[in-house]
Amino acid sequence: MDIATTPTSPEGNPELADAAPTPHDPPVIRREDYQPFPWIVPQTELEFVLGIDSTRVTSRLTIKRNPETESISPELRLNGDGIKTDMVMIDGARFGDWSMDEGDLLVNLPGESHTVEIVTHIDPSANTALMGLFASNGMLCTQCEAEGFRRITFFPDRPDVLSTYRVKMSGPKDLFPILLCNGNKVAEGDGNDGTHWAEWHDPWPKPSYLFALVAGDLVANSAPFTTQSGREVECNVWVREEDLARTDHALQSLHRSMKWDEETFGREYDLDLYNIVAVSDFNMGAMENKGLNVFNTKYVLADPDTATDADFDAVEGVIAHEYFHNWSGNRVTCRDWFQLSLKEGFTVLRDQLFSQDMQGEAVKRIEDVRILRAAQFPEDAGPLAHPIRPDSYREISNFYTATVYNKGAEVIRMMRTMAGAEDFRAGTDLYFDRHDGEAATCEDFITAIEDGAGLELAQFRRWYRQAGTPRIEVSQKLGDGDGLDVTFRQTVPDTPGQKNKGAMHIPLRVAVHCRETGALGEEQLIELRHDEQTISLPLAGPVPVLSINRGFTAPVIIERELESEDLVFLAAKDDDPFARYEALQDLAVRHLVAAASRELDQAGRAEGKRLVCDAFRSILSDPALDHSMRGELMMLPSETYLFEAMAGSDPAGIRKAEPLEIHKEREQLKTAIGVTLKRELESLYAQVADIPYDDPAGRGARKVKTQIAALFAASDPERAAVMASRQFDQADNMTDRQGALMVLCGLQHPAREERLQAFYDRYQGNALVIDKWFTLQALSLHPEVLSHVKTLAEHADFTMKNPNRVRSLYMAFAGNPQGFHAQDGSGYRMIADVILALDPINPQTAARFVSPLGKWRRIESVKAGLMKAELERIAVTEGLSRDTFEQVSRSLD
Ligand code: PHE
Numbered sequence: 081m082d083i084a085t086t087p088t089s090p091e092g093n094p095e096l097a098d099a100a101p102t103p104h105d106p107p108v109i110r111r112e113d114y115q116p117f118p119w120i121v122p123q124t125e126l127e128f129v130l131g132i133d134s135t136r137v138t139s140r141l142t143i144k145r146n147p148e149t150e151s152i153s154p155e156l157r158l159n160g161d162g163i164k165t166d167m168v169m170i171d172g173a174r175f176g177d178w179s180m181d182e183g184d185l186l187v188n189l190p191g192e193s194h195t196v197e198i199v200t201h202i203d204p205s206a207n208t209a210l211m212g213l214f215a216s217n218g219m220l221c222t223q224c225e226a227e228g229f230r231r232i233t234f235f236p237d238r239p240d241v242l243s244t245y246r247v248k249m250s251g252p253k254d255l256f257p258i259l260l261c262n263g264n265k266v267a268e269g270d271g272n273d274g275t276h277w278a279e280w281h282d283p284w285p286k287p288s289y290l291f292a293l294v295a296g297d298l299v300a301n302s303a304p305f306t307t308q309s310g311r312e313v314e315c316n317v318w319v320r321e322e323d324l325a326r327t328d329h330a331l332q333s334l335h336r337s338m339k340w341d342e343e344t345f346g347r348e349y350d351l352d353l354y355n356i357v358a359v360s361d362f363n364m365g366a367m368e369n370k371g372l373n374v375f376n377t378k379y380v381l382a383d384p385d386t387a388t389d390a391d392f393d394a395v396e397g398v399i400a401h402e403y404f405h406n407w408s409g410n411r412v413t414c415r416d417w418f419q420l421s422l423k424e425g426f427t428v429l430r431d432q433l434f435s436q437d438m439q440g441e442a443v444k445r446i447e448d449v450r451i452l453r454a455a456q457f458p459e460d461a462g463p464l465a466h467p468i469r470p471d472s473y474r475e476i477s478n479f480y481t482a483t484v485y486n487k488g489a490e491v492i493r494m495m496r497t498m499a500g501a502e503d504f505r506a507g508t509d510l511y512f513d514r515h516d517g518e519a520a521t522c523e524d525f526i527t528a529i530e531d532g533a534g535l536e537l538a539q540f541r542r543w544y545r546q547a548g549t550p551r552i553e554v555s556q557k558l559g560d561g562d563g564l565d566v567t568f569r570q571t572v573p574d575t576p577g578q579k580n581k582g583a584m585h586i587p588l589r590v591a592v593h594c595r596e597t598g599a600l601g602e603e604q605l606i607e608l609r610h611d612e613q614t615i616s617l618p619l620a621g622p623v624p625v626l627s628i629n630r631g632f633t634a635p636v637i638i639e640r641e642l643e644s645e646d647l648v649f650l651a652a653k654d655d656d657p658f659a660r661y662e663a664l665q666d667l668a669v670r671h672l673v674a675a676a677s678r679e680l681d682q683a684g685r686a687e688g689k690r691l692v693c694d695a696f697r698s699i700l701s702d703p704a705l706d707h708s709m710r711g712e713l714m715m716l717p718s719e720t721y722l723f724e725a726m727a728g729s730d731p732a733g734i735r736k737a738e739p740l741e742i743h744k745e746r747e748q749l750k751t752a753i754g755v756t757l758k759r760e761l762e763s764l765y766a767q768v769a770d771i772p773y774d775d776p777a778g779r780g781a782r783k784v785k786t787q788i789a790a791l792f793a794a795s796d797p798e799r800a801a802v803m804a805s806r807q808f809d810q811a812d813n814m815t816d817r818q819g820a821l822m823v824l825c826g827l828q829h830p831a832r833e834e835r836l837q838a839f840y841d842r843y844q845g846n847a848l849v850i851d852k853w854f855t856l857q858a859l860s861l862h863p864e865v866l867s868h869v870k871t872l873a874e875h876a877d878f879t880m881k882n883p884n885r886v887r888s889l890y891m892a893f894a895g896n897p898q899g900f901h902a903q904d905g906s907g908y909r910m911i912a913d914v915i916l917a918l919d920p921i922n923p924q925t926a927a928r929f930v931s932p933l934g935k936w937r938r939i940e941s942v943k944a945g946l947m948k949a950e951l952e953r954i955a956v957t958e959g960l961s962r963d964t965f966e967q968v969s970r971s972l973d
């Protein structure tokens with residue numbers, strides 16, 4: 081099966097049909113066109129003379145012809161983006177034989193090896209895209225992945241060109257007392273006029289995307305780590321002085337990650353220094369630059385007064401993720417950007433396994449699946465669907481996706497499930513051994529796992545090539561002997577550029593229980609390989625109930641006719657915690673999708689609610705559950721997940737999602753639960769209300785508390801207002817405070833404005849907490865949410881220049897069906913306006929707002945038309961960035 085991604089095919093898109101390709105139509109890069117670079121760059125020397133609005137960069141590259149290529153062309157192509165040079169020096173002398181091609185510098189070199197010296201001038205303060213060297217809060221900082229290095233200096237800016245870096249930087253000592261770069265500091269000193277300088281050397285060859293430099297007024301929280309072989313590593317978390325008190329958790333998380341990677345994957349750190357720097361203006365979560373990670377403050381700073389339990393977990397997870405990249409990403413890097421999942425999928429799996437060990441396996445697994453379903457399943461079902469190893473792109477920044485990251489992790493997790501943890505480890509050992517110091521491919525990874533773990537993955541490779549979430553239809557009948565014959569019929573849906581896909585190799589953990597005796601069947605691992613196949617499974621008793629995809633072994637959608645009583649049984653009794661969660665979700669999804677599609681009469685509606693309430697009751701009172709798990713099980717399926725279930729549950733594709741109906745039905749279900757289980761919820765609340773913050777059961781208690789208040793908000797708003805106000809006023813931590821405020825934000829009650837103001841006053845000036853304040857209002861269930869967001873956009877604290885702030889308001893809003901899907905289309909218009917306003921400032925972040933509008937095909941026709949019209953309005957705008965252009969044209973195709 082092969083994929084032809086044609087550049088904006090005119091079919092079905094009359095607006096673009098006769099538009100000739102313009103300079104705005106950027107070229108398509110294809111995986112199959114990969115060619116090794118004809119030169120190698122053993123050494124790179126950089127010299128930075130730093131200034132906020134003017135920085136001079138001198139680069140000295142040692143280059144040689146690449147012995148592994150046959151190219152005899154004299155041309156050396158050095159990538160550049162928005163930079164220029166006045167002069168090129170070759171082997172120490174001025175050289176005239178060069179030219180520019182788009183942004184790139186082409187030099188015609190006569191010999192086999194040379195030194196190339198180039199000077200560029202850049203203005204970090206004007207860099208609002210936050211790629212390359214930029215200014216943030218008075219400091220200077222870089223972001224080079226994927227193609228930001230070319231905004232600093234001319235270089236073969238591709239991950240398969242590895243070089244050893246020596247970097248000297250100088251600048252005013254008062255503005256930049258701290259000067260950091262990759263590797264180790266080898267020299268420093270004072271210069272003239274209040275300047276100082278530092279020289280850094282990184283002994284590990286690396287691609288340019290892992291380069292980093294930071295200069296600023298920073299302080300560190302430091303603690304050494306002793307590695308398994310007894311080396312001492314200095315670990316620093318660098319922040320602005322006022323944030324120092326909130327860095328302990330990050331530092332401890334780093335130490336835990338270092339230890340865990342030694343124990344679990346046998347990976348030891350390889351420098352004497354590990355620096356983490358927190359910056360407040362950052363497009364992504366964090367970046368794994370060698371020895372100098374740069375982090376969004378959101379994933380560094382945490383204390384109980386300002387960070388929720390979820391924030392603490394996120395800090396730990398992202399610190400681990402970046403640390404784990406030191407092996408899966410840095411020591412073994414990617415050959416080209418199509419291989420992105422090689423480092424990202426694997427590293428996400430590694431951070432998930434780490435967090436499972438730190439935070440508890442069952443709850444963490446449920447959370448990861450929830451993220452996958454909320455972010456990746458919709459992507460796989462929409463116009464931006466792509467395989468975890470894409471075949472083409474125009475702008476690589478658009479492929480840092482839930483598919484490459486999270487589905488990528490699921491794919492590797494399946495290998496681990498099939499091999500078992502121990503053999504999988506043999507596979508990863510072999511992978512690291514074989515490819516240490518190299519730029520590798522996904523294929524290299526798969527082969528190493530095959531060889532090291534003893535798996536056969538020929539058919540399994542389709543997971544790398546085929547986009548779309550497989551659907552498995554499951555039916556069952558009692559067999560002749562004492563088995564249950566289960567038939568599996570799998571399909572992989574068509575996705576852009578891909579049709580008629582082959583059957584996937586899918587591992588599923590299954591068990592057959594008995595509903596009558598309550599006997600639990602033994603779990604086994606089965607592997608599907610065919611479009612259709614029947615497998616006989618042993619029975620545990622006379623009334624079989626199949627428990628399937630336990631632990632969510634495979635990222636698939638299971639479709640089956642199951643009696644509701646079976647789901648109730650699984651929700652209450654299954655010994656696999658994920659299966660229990662899943663049964664409850666299924667029960668709610670079935671009811672809500674049927675109700676939102678107007679397929680239920682009064683009696684059917686009542687029956688559906690009754691079943692969910694019954695299952696809920698068993699969750700509320702089950703003494704075997706800890707509160708963390710209870711809180712997890714109490715979460716109703718998200719509206720995004722229901723959207724997917726509704727738009728995807730009709731095989732003919734005729735049924736469309738109706739987000740406002742989904743929203744209404746989900747609220748009604750919450751009301752029913754709140755009314756029916758009032759007594760149970762009250763007594764549970766009383767049980768958990770006073771568990772102290774530091775108690776081992778504290779976290780779970782906080783989760784349960786807020787869930788209960790949220791249910792009462794639907795069933796008894798007055799009661800909820802009192803409950804949440806009290807929780808807010810008495811809170812000694814952010815989790816309780818934010819949870820309470822979230823509930824209040826959805827109510828039309830004077831307590832809402834009072835507590836919002838109190839929260840603002842308390843945290844004014846703390847950017848991360850003020851982000852929460854924006855988000856809570858943009859996500860709220862309040863009927864006036866759209867006008868609230870408009871007002872908030874005018875707030876003195878709002879700015880389009882800070883990605884966290886933009887996301888805190890508008891990403892939250894785009895995920896709020898009530899506002900975003902407003903009948904008259906004003907929610908769509910607002911997001912389209914944001915894209916157009918943000919695109920010239922920060923294209924990477926702007927392009928991320930396209931996908932909510934890209935859901936138009938799966939939504940009922942009136943709204944679909946309104947959404948499409950907004951996409952078309954963006955598409956015809958002059959001067960769009962490559963990022964936004966690509967996402968908008970894919971969304972309209
Ligand atoms: N490589 C980073 C990570 O996943 C993500 C990132 C990509 C950060 C691009 C910045 C820019 O850890």
Ligand code: ZN
Pocket residue numbers: 401405423424427
């Ligand atoms: Zn990563």
